[in-house]
Amino acid sequence: MSEIKIKAETRTEFGKGAARRIRRDSKVPAVLYGHGIDPIHVVLPGHELMLALKQPNALLSVDIEGDAQLALPKQVQRDPIKGFIEHADLLVVRRGEKVTVDVPIVVTGEVISGAMVVTEHASVPIEAEATHLPETIEVDVEGLDAGAQIHASDLKLAKGSSLAVDPEQLIVNVVPAPTAEQVEAELETAEAEAGVERDEPQVVSEAAEDDATEAAPSE
Known part of the structure; x- marks a missing residue:
């Protein structure tokens, strides 16, 4: 740097x-x-x-x-x-001095269809020389399936850098993507907890539609 x-x-x-x-x-x-x-x-x-x-x-x-x-x-x-x-x-x-800093995690690549990435920690503490601090740490998830996990010990660190955290700490988790039904259910639960009431869709009967058609002026 x-x-x-x-x-x-x-x-x-x-x-x-x-x-x-x-x-x-x-x-x-x-x-x-x-x-x-x-x-x-x-x-x-x-x-x-x-x-x-x-x-x-x-x-x-x-x-x-x-x-x-x-x-x-x-x-x-x-x-x-x-x-x-x-x-x-x-x-x-000072030059040559080692310091501990939080380095941002950058996720690259695409997981397989039906999976999604959850970043458990947006940064990780690293010890490195003050004049050679990494700006980011890349985590490649290309082609990973649900169930894959990347821990601190899996991270590729720059030369001279070392972890300042438990190597077993979970950094990135690949999980199954929620279905549309699960998303809708979670949304309804969140709205209910927040006291938000949805407007019920109006159902128009066939008889009411016929009456409206008859009442409409003819051209």
Whole structure:
């Protein structure tokens, strides 16, 4: 994984008012910590940070007045409605150091007809060097039938990476696809639990249809 360079400003103002002013300028308050150093409070460019964090486990090279610090995003707070980044906690790392991160699972391929894939875990904890973190882990389900299971021990990891979870943990499960009747029954059960009442279809008798036909004006 390549480093993503981002330039930071030293933060000198604190408090809610100062944080609001920073965000109004399309910037993000952040803090770097780890390796026994005192927390470093900085301001990062909002757009650049947002683009960088679209990459899973992005390795940032944060330039603070000419001093570059390697860091991984540890906790990112976002606005619950608009989604912009409100604050970021960044963990300082060193080259060659091993860290544990959650790596997203990506399922590829198609199971046989009549089966479906259930992803039991969307990510898996992996230990790897901070500068060689995998972005994703692919799981190929091509041609698998219902009953097939893929556990953590079955995953193909990048060189230098190792599992940080029970090898027997179920990651992907291939199960029989539900029938239309099962889907309808589950839908009715969910609606009943939610208090949703379905409108009964109106049944028109043959006699009523004949009366309507007779009452209709002739052309």
